Amino acid sequence: xxxxxxxxxxxxxxxxxxxxxxxxxxHLLGDRWEAHSAGTSPAAAVHPLAVQAMAEVGLDISxxxxxxxxxxxxxxxxxxxxxxxxxxxxxxxxxxxxxxxHISFPDPALAQGTPExxxxxxxxxxDDIRARLLAALA
Numbered sequence: 001x002x003x004x005x006x007x008x009x010x011x012x013x014x015x016x017x018x019x020x021x022x023x024x025x026x027h028l029l030g031d032r033w034e035a036h037s038a039g040t041s042p043a044a045a046v047h048p049l050a051v052q053a054m055a056e057v058g059l060d061i062s063x064x065x066x067x068x069x070x071x072x073x074x075x076x077x078x079x080x081x082x083x084x085x086x087x088x089x090x091x092x093x094x095x096x097x098x099x100x101x102h103i104s105f106p107d108p109a110l111a112q113g114t115p116e117x118x119x120x121x122x123x124x125x126x127d128d129i130r131a132r133l134l135a136a137l138a
Contacts, residue, residue, distance in 0.1 A: 004034045005078040007137070010091060014039030014066035016050045016122070017083045017105050021129050023059045028130075029137055036075075040090045042066035047109050053122040081133065103132055 007025060011018040018037035025035035043066045054061045073094055081101045082088040088102045105128055111121035 006034045007079045008077045009037040009081045011084045012041055012086045013043035015043035015047045016109050019046050019061050019064050020126050021133050023054055023061050024130050038067045038069040038072050040069055042068050049119055049122045053126045
């Protein structure tokens, strides 16, 4: 069996986009990629609407916890993907050479409106992450 590549997915809080991306990659590309996620300034918890949006497609991220990228710098990554502009700008230097890719997604946590309207934004970002990130890693 071919060894899986390791990808680190970064956003600012590690509470929405990078958590959803990690779940998608491990679920759909887990035979080729081992995904982990972290934040440049981690939030206290994963956003409940991210948990709900992923549960709707059968992926449970309810036990996930935001992590700091600082705790993962020494790991041997094959690829680092930033999924927000802020994380790209504040991405730390990794001690080992690593390929980097930037695919920006809007922050669904900033959505306003009714609870259903906010959930719709999370769903749209969830689906966009699936389409664009998985295409880049395929």
